[in-house]
Amino acid sequence: MGFSEFLGNGRVVTALRGMLSAERVPHAMLFSGPRGVGKFTLARMFAQAANCERLKDDFCGECDSCRRIALLADVQPLVEQGLAQRGERPDNSTVERIPLLIQTHPDVWAVVPDPVRAKDPVARPMLRMGQLRAVQRAAYFKPKGRRRVFILDGAETMRWDLSGIFLKILEEPPESATLILLAPNPFLLQSTIRSRCLQFSLAALTSEEVEEILRTRTQLNAEDRKLAAQYSEGCPGTALELDVAAVAALHRGALTVLERAVELRGISHLFASTSALAKSQEIAFENVLEVFYSLLTDLLDLSSSSSKKTLRNPALRRELETLSKKVDVAWITKAVEGFDVLHSRMRRNINRSLGLDAVAISLARPAPVPGNSDLR
Ligand SMILES: [Zn+2]
Numbered sequence: 001m002g003f004s005e006f007l008g009n010g011r012v013v014t015a016l017r018g019m020l021s022a023e024r025v026p027h028a029m030l031f032s033g034p035r036g037v038g039k040f041t042l043a044r045m046f047a048q049a050a051n052c053e054r055l056k057d058d059f060c061g062e063c064d065s066c067r068r069i070a071l072l073a074d075v076q077p078l079v080e081q082g083l084a085q086r087g088e089r090p091d092n093s094t095v096e097r098i099p100l101l102i103q104t105h106p107d108v109w110a111v112v113p114d115p116v117r118a119k120d121p122v123a124r125p126m127l128r129m130g131q132l133r134a135v136q137r138a139a140y141f142k143p144k145g146r147r148r149v150f151i152l153d154g155a156e157t158m159r160w161d162l163s164g165i166f167l168k169i170l171e172e173p174p175e176s177a178t179l180i181l182l183a184p185n186p187f188l189l190q191s192t193i194r195s196r197c198l199q200f201s202l203a204a205l206t207s208e209e210v211e212e213i214l215r216t217r218t219q220l221n222a223e224d225r226k227l228a229a230q231y232s233e234g235c236p237g238t239a240l241e242l243d244v245a246a247v248a249a250l251h252r253g254a255l256t257v258l259e260r261a262v263e264l265r266g267i268s269h270l271f272a273s274t275s276a277l278a279k280s281q282e283i284a285f286e287n288v289l290e291v292f293y294s295l296l297t298d299l300l301d302l303s304s305s306s307s308k309k310t311l312r313n314p315a316l317r318r319e320l321e322t323l324s325k326k327v328d329v330a331w332i333t334k335a336v337e338g339f340d341v342l343h344s345r346m347r348r349n350i351n352r353s354l355g356l357d358a359v360a361i362s363l364a365r366p367a368p369v370p371g372n373s374d375l376r
Contacts, residue, residue, distance in 0.1 A: 001061025003049065006042055007213050007236055008205040013042070015200065020049055021057035025147065026198040027173040030155070032186045033202030036235030039182040040110075040153055042202070044072045046180065047108045047149035065145055071104040072151075078102045079112060090116065099130035106144045111135060113154035126157035132165040139174040148177040155181035156188035163190045170196045204234025214239055223315055227251075230294070230312060231287070248315065253277045254291045255316055255323075258299075258335070262326050292339050299324050300332050 003013050012031075019025050031039040048059035048069045059066050071078070082100045090098070095116050102110040113125035135150050152158075158166075169179065170193075179197075186194050186201070205213075210229035213236045214220055220228060224244045231247050232239035257277060277288060294312040301311065302324035311317055 001066070002055075002058045003045055006038060006045055008038070008209055009042075009202050012200045012202060016042075016046055017049070017057040020046075025050065025178055027177065028170055028179045028181065028197040030181045030183065030186055030189070030194065030197035030199045031202060032183050032199065034184060034204060034233070034235055036232065036238030036241070037202045037204060038235075038237055039202055040075070040151065041073070041237070043149075043151040043180040043182060044069060044110075046178075047072075047105075047151065050147040050149055050178070051105065051107055051143075051145040053145075065105060068105040069108050072102065072108070072110050075102060075110060075112065078104070078110075079115070083115070096128060096130035099128060099134045101131065101134055107146075107148045108151075109135065109138065109149070110151045110153065113157045124157070125154065126159070127152065127154060127162075129159075129162055129165070132158070132162055135179070136165055136169055139169055139177040139179070143176050146176070148174070150177065150179045151182065152179060153182045155193075156183040156185070158189075160190050163193050166193055167196070205236060206234065210234060210236055210239045220244060224248075227313075227315065231290075233290075250277070250288065251291055251295070251313055251316060254288070254295055255313075255319055258292075258295060259319075259323055261335075262323060262331075286343075289339055289343055293336070295320070296332055296336055296339070299327060300329065303327060303332065304329060 003017060006013055031043060033039055045059065048061070048066050049055065049057060051065040051069065052059040053063035053065050054060045061067070061070065079100070079102065082102060086094065086098050086100070095114060100112070100114045100116075102112065111127065111131050114128050114131065115125040116128075135152070139148065139150065141148065166179075181189070181193070181197060183189055186199055207226075207229045210232055211225045214225040214228055217240065218225075227247060228239045228242045228244050232242060254277060295316070298311045298313050298316075298320050302320055311320065313320065
């Protein structure tokens with residue numbers, strides 16, 4: 001047990017441990033990085049190390065403090081519990097009066113965006129004034145252990161007009177408290193807050209690193225690990241949560257769209273398969289596009305060389321080889337361009353399935369005769 005369990009971003013971990021051992025812990029830190037990269041995990045580990053009864057710059061995982069704080073590792077049930085205690089459909093003042101706060105140790109709080117189930121169903125989860133005020137009050141309490149740690153997940157969801165509450169804490173810093181703000185990108189925070197935090201940026205891991213994590217922590221076979229690592233884009237948290245079967249189905253579905261586009265089966269088939277894909281199982285549309293890019297890259301590799309290349313989609317090698325004989329580089333380029341257009345359109349929030357259908361239709365034109373172009 002200890003920081004050695006945290007995989008990737010070793011330099012950030014070393015810096016945090018250095019601050020603990022030198023007893024120079026800042027009052028505010030900002031951990032930024034993509035979703036699933038381990039921001040919350042690292043913040044929780046920091047809270048453990050700051051309060052471990054045995055170690056100073058690491059945590060044993062066994063003492064009472066460590067074990068209590070470790071309960072935050074599975075935070076969702078605690079959130080559900082908090083919501084249930086507040087009652088179904090609370091009104092706004094109730095939400096502020098009974099802020100959602102997760103506490104499994106007297107000195108350590110996790111504050112997550114409140115997914116309030118209020119009368120207003122469009123309300124997005126966000127950090128609320130009640131939560132921030134509660135942190136403000138609690139920050140000045142003397143710790144029972146060594147240090148009070150407040151983990152503020154989704155700090156970017158805080159309304160900017162509430163940032164004054166934070167600034168107030170940071171202007172009169174409590175003696176033994178540290179606020180750790182978590183956000184995907186530091187620039188989503190107001191500059192006055194950002195500049196008062198010591199910033200740590202957590203980078204995505206390499207595919208090999210993610211595969212290694214999956215090898216030690218899951219029962220997945222090598223092929224599935226590779227697929228999961230590829231799909232997680234360097235975020236071990238995402239890779240561990242990933243439903244590999246669903247992802248494989250998505251890749252297969254994308255391949256089918258391409259196959260149909262090549263083989264000129266009926267347009268109606270194309271519509272059915274594309275819209276089904278766009279709606280597919282809670283997967284971000286950006287990831288669907290990534291799948292198309294990875295398949296097209298494989299097709300390009302296969303159609304431009306007969307050598308046995310390492311494919312991004314080794315599980316689909318046979319199908320991809322067959323398909324590669326029916327297309328040439330011009331067709332693939334056209335497809336990539338189509339998806340590029342789609343990607344930029346998506347950034348402008350144009351209807352998702354509509355855009356995907358449009359590209360599929362443009363790809364349904366006759367494929368050029370293969371083999372007539374210089375492929376490299
Ligand atoms: Zn401990």
